[in-house]
Amino acid sequence: MFANTHHLHILTRLNELKSEQQSDQRKSDPKAQNIDEKSGHSVQKEDCSDIYLLLDSNVSPLPVLDATDLTDPNKGLWEFWQREPPEDYPTLRGRDPAQDVEPWPVAIDFGTSSTVVAYKEGGKKHLIRVGVKDYFDSTKPEHFENPTALAFIDLDKALPQWQETTYKPSIRWGDIRCSHEALSELKDNEGDPEVTSSILTNLKHWALKEDKISPARIKDRVNQREMVLPPLELRNPIKGLPLTVSSDDNFDPIELYAYYLGLTINWRKRGIFLRYCMTFPVTYPQRIKDKILASFRRGLQRSLPETLITQDIFNRFEVEEIASEPVAFAAAALQQHNIEPTEEGVTYAVFDFGGGTTDFDFGIYREPTDDEDDEGYDIVFEHFGASGDAYLGGENLLENLAYLVFKANQSLLREHRIAISMPVNADVFPGSEMLIDTTLAALTNTQIVMSRLRSFMEQGQENNQGIEKIKLLNRSDKEVNLELEVPYELLGEYLEERIQSGVDKFFTSMCEAFNEHNHQPQEVHILLAGNASRSVILEKVLQNILGVDSNLALTNADDSVRYILHHPLNMSSEQPDKVTAKTGVALGLLDLVPGNPVKIVNHAREKSAGEAPFKYYIGRIRRGHFHPQLKRNASYQTWQEIGVVLNGRFDLVYTTSPLAHDGTLESSSDELNFIPLELAQFVDKQRLFARAIAPDKIEICTAESADKLDQIVQDNFHTLELS
Structure with missing residues (x-):
């Protein structure tokens, strides 16, 4: 048996949380005080059972426990498994958390504006709402789009708990809030600088920026304490060992957000989940995905009962990337539109207009070959290419x-x-x-x-x-x-010009992807994903391109291709958990987890040895236009000549814009980025070469010709990180 100090710690902290809540309530409502009739003084009338009923609701907006949760032989508290019941509450029962471990996978679509969580139970899929104010409220479709936001009310009280207690730290919900309640505060106090500066959004972009020059900052509401957020670190848990925390750890808001997701996912009335799958934009570098995955592994693990961690069953815990966001959406949307795979393949194109970026994905949805069928697959998604507009979010x-x-x-x-x-x-x-x-x-x-x-x-x-x-x-x-x-x-x-530019890039990228793989479809199904795809301006731009107005689908046929545009899948109050433009990624991802008979063939990742494809065009300016030499999706570690160095200097130009492919982008375009290079040991007629080594990194060197690349002048050999 564990020592009874565990009970004392829980009871002490619960009493502190209860006292803090009552103190806040009395400050706002004097009538909330209990008054002794004889003395006229305020008194606290609590019994031990009342404290334990608040075990979940003190640290989250989850409901108060029922009295039977504490004493019923078929229930009990995970926290007291194999621990002596407290002396002042001898009827309190412990429960083995391993009994409540569910075998089903959980899908997490970690988004810029909102995060969707879904799990599969048998053949049924369920969405989970996080951080709503009252779980007894009737379910609404928007509840399942959980805002990716954290509200910092009192860091002086919350941070010590987060840094001192590893599993299920007792942070009072009034000191930090997340998701729906955090966003509700922002909307209810619109224009209030004190509230706005205390709420952190865009967690996903913060991870991508790796910004050491101008890092993100937040300021809590009670103390006006400002905290600078250092760049996201890679801190993976060690398999088989419990986590440790320290006040020396850099604060990681993604880990904290994942912890709050985990508190709701692993609610004692729902069960405990150990298999998590995630999805990312197609252009995210592997190092960024690894950092985010590590943060989720830590945060989700910290939401679990400590009494589970030392048991063998905890070895099943995993948080893995399964597929890209557009493919996961296509898996759900094609089914929702009743589009069946064919032997030759149904060609699809995803326009994922989200909160941070717009991702494009192109491929075919087909029946398996005989060999694939023999391997057990029923459906195959085959990628031909992916691209996007980095700033169209x-x-x-x-x-x-x-x-x-x-x-x-x-x-x-x-x-x-x-x-x-x-x-x-x-x-x-x-x-x-x-x-x-x-x-x-x-x-x-x-x-x-x-x-x-x-x-x-x-x-x-x-x-x-x-x-x-x-x-x-x-x-x-x-x-x-x-x-x-x-x-x-x-x-x-x-807005109209910017969205028009994004749509132009989409069709340019589509042609490039299909041409690169010698795929000439007769028909392309265009699937709109992301909440921003409901934009009336986007609909207007697409109607102008496709030329037909319809409430069901837009079709357009040129000499070779017929386009079928499927409008965004909208919410339904009658079916709040249906597939929508936003929930489709998480729901589709559940069909792609290992064990399902769906195969994903990603040609771009095969070409880049598992890393995300190179996402830039690298080149120079000639006669007022950008001329790319090293192009998007280029093979890694392959040198490409960029141009001749003049007087030891070279203006290296780069962009992510698909419009750069044909050399028509003007030098004044806002989408071009310039790096003025000053090169040492200049040799007349020397040429600049570049090669891709990561989705957002290149190496450059100078040499007299491609035949003499083995004679690189080391002073002119550099690694450049593009952003």
């Missing part, structure tokens, strides 16, 4: 709209000494030196204006007066009340 568009509003009101910003942040794909404007910054105040100001413009971007709603009364922070962190003019016509033009 709902949140990126919104940030650019806010930037345009700030530009239109720059005189007001100068007058009140207000700084803003700049989108990564935007340009500075004349006189903006003192208006653009990376401070928490600048980031908060941008977030506040973004929240005001969301309804315009998503539903086209305009403020009739064209004026937004708003509260922003100046450079001294003082609140300033302003009236900003909103140039709606300019914002609408920007």
Whole structure:
């Protein structure tokens, strides 16, 4: 038996949490106090059972336990398995958590704006809602799109618990909140800088940025304590060993978010799950995916009862990448549209318009060959290529709209000494030196204006007066009340042009992918994924290209290809857990987990030895246009000549834009990035060579010719990380 100190620790912490909650309640509602009739003093009337009933609800919005959960012979608490019941509660029962381990897989679609969690039980799929305010509320479709957000209320109370207790740390839900409640606070306090600066969103982009120069920051609400978030580290659990935590560990918000997901997934009334599968955008480098997977392994493991960790069954715990997001969506959407695989294959193209990026994926959905059938497969997804638009995401568009509003009101910003942040794909404007910054105040100001413009971007709603009364922070962190003019016509033009550009890239990438694999389909099914794909502007752009307007599907036939566009799968109040443009990734992923008779053939990953494909075009400017020499999906470790070095200098140009493929992208395009190289030991007529070594890394060198690459001048051999 374990020592009874475990019971004392749990009881002490639960009493602390209960006292903190009651203290908060009394501050807001004096009537909530219990008053002794004789003395007139406030008293606490608690018994031990009441404390244990709050075991889940103190640290999450999960329901209060039933009294029978503590004493019924068929129930009991995982925390007290093989431990003596407390002396003051001898009827409390422990329960072996291994009894509640479920064999079913859990799929997690970790998204920029929201995260979807689903699990399979037999032949049925179920979606899970995380962090809703009241689990007794009737289920709504939007409940299953769990916001990827954390709200930091009191770091002084929460951080010690997180850094000192490994498994199921007792962080009071009032000190940190996540998901629906976090986003609800942001919406309910729209324009309040104190609230906005305490809520962390875009966790997925934070992991991708690896930003050491201008790291993300958050500031808690109670203490105004600012915390700088260092770049995400790779900290994988060691198989077979329990985790350890320390105050020296860098704070990892993805690990914390995964922990909160795990608390809900592994709810004692649902069971414990040990098999987790995840999916990522097609362009994410393997090192980034490995870091995110490690964070989820730690966070999900920390949500489990400590009494399970030392048991043999815990060796089944795994968190693995299974497929790319577009393929997982295609697996669900093709079934939802009643499209059956054929022997020659149904050609599909996914336009995944999400919160952070827009991913493209192209392939065929076919019946297995005789050999594949003999191996046990029923269905095969075969990738021909993948691409995307790195900046065409709902949140990126919104940030650019806010930037345009700030530009239109720059005189007001100068007058009140207000700084803003700049989108990564935007340009500075004349006189903006003192208006653009990376401070928490600048980031908060941008977030506040973004929240005001969301309804315009998503539903086209305009403020009739064209004026937004708003509260922003100046450079001294003082609140300033302003009236900003909103140039709606300019914002609408920007959205239409930007979405048109993304659609052009989609069709260009499609042709490139099919040509590269000598696949000339007669018919292509276009599947729209991601919540942003419901955009009325996107529908308008696609209608203009395809030429037919229909409520069911748009079709267009040219001399060789017929396109069939399937509109986004929408939510249904009658079927809240159905496949939608957002939930389709997680639900489709459940059909792709090992053990299912579905085979995925990824030609691009086979070519790159398991790594994500190289995603850039590398080249130079010639006569005002970008000419790519090293192209997207290039084989790794293969040198390609870029151009002649003149006077020891070379302007290396790169982009992710599919429009660069044919050399028509102008040198002034916002999508081009320049690296001015100064090369040592210059030799006349020397040439610059480059080769891909990772999805976002290249090596460069100089040599007189390709035949003399073995005589590389080491001073001119460099590794460049592209972003």
